[in-house]
Amino acid sequence: MPASTARSTDTRRNILDAARRIMAHKGYSAVGLNEVLAEAGVPKGSFYHYFASKDAFGEALLKSYFDEYLADMDRVLAQPGRxxxxxxxxxxxxxxxxxxxxxxxxxxxxxxxxxxxxxxSEPMRLALKEGTGAIVDRLERTITGGLTDGSIVIDGAPRETAQILYDMWLGASVMAKIHRSLEPLDATTAMTRRLLHL
Known part of the structure; x- marks a missing residue:
């Protein structure tokens, strides 16, 4: 890879990383591009060299986030000896x-x-749909593996159970933010165990 291409890729990555840190606290609409660029140490006028629009930037941000998230999830769900x-x-x-x-x-x-x-943003909605769908796919595969190895028992289909679990954890995370408490997540952990008959 030529040095200029590597620098461009690094700069794009820095912008996305800075945006993720800021938006994890403030949300999407409350964050201006200038704030992201200042955090990334990138000149203001160069944003459109890396992204065609704020919509394209948001889509890239979510795709990048899910790429990393799914890689981490795969590592956890592939732990040997368990x-x-x-x-x-x-x-x-x-x-x-x-x-x-x-x-x-x-x-x-x-x-x-x-x-x-x-x-x-429809592109951002679709990036969220694709990313969360990939999470549910992995949960379904793991539940199916648990049915095979005998460590999990469920009352419904693996896909349905995976979707219910993901939805439940997503909702509990929102409630934890609202209440500033881990109680919703702890209750969801207990319910997860019951759903999987653990």
């Missing part, structure tokens, strides 16, 4: 930990931006 139920509960424990930051403000952009940007 049954599927243990790997799945390790994933939920990690979720609880990441949502406990900053008085339960968390780090999840799906939680922080989901409702806000779904009404503002």
């Amino acid at each position: 049954c599927a139920a243990e790997r799945l509960m390790a994933y939920w424990q990690l979720w609880r930990e990441t949502q406990s930051f900053d008085e339960c403000q968390g780090k999840c952009l799906a939680v922080k931006l989901g409702a806000e940007v779904s009404d503002l």
Whole structure:
């Protein structure tokens, strides 16, 4: 890769990383491009060299976020020497930990931006749909693995159970933010165990 291409890729990455840090606290609409560029140390006039529009920037931000999130999720769900139920509960424990930051403000952009940007931008809504769908896919595979290894028992279909669990955890994360308390996540952990008959 030529040095200029590598620098351009690094600068784009710096902009996305800066935006993620800021928007995890403030949301999408409350953050101006100048604030992101200042945080990234990038000249104001160069934004459109890296992104065609703020919409394209938001879409790239979410895709980048989900790429990293799914890679981390894959590592947790592939831990050797553990049954599927243990790997799945390790994933939920990690979720609880990441949502406990900053008085339960968390780090999840799906939680922080989901409702806000779904009404503002169709490309961003679709990026959220694709990313959250990929999470549910992985949960479904792990639940199916648990049925096979005998560590999980469910009353419905694996996909339905995976979707219910994800929706439940997403809702609990929002409630944890509202109440500034981990109680909704702790209650959801207990309900997850009941749904999986653990």
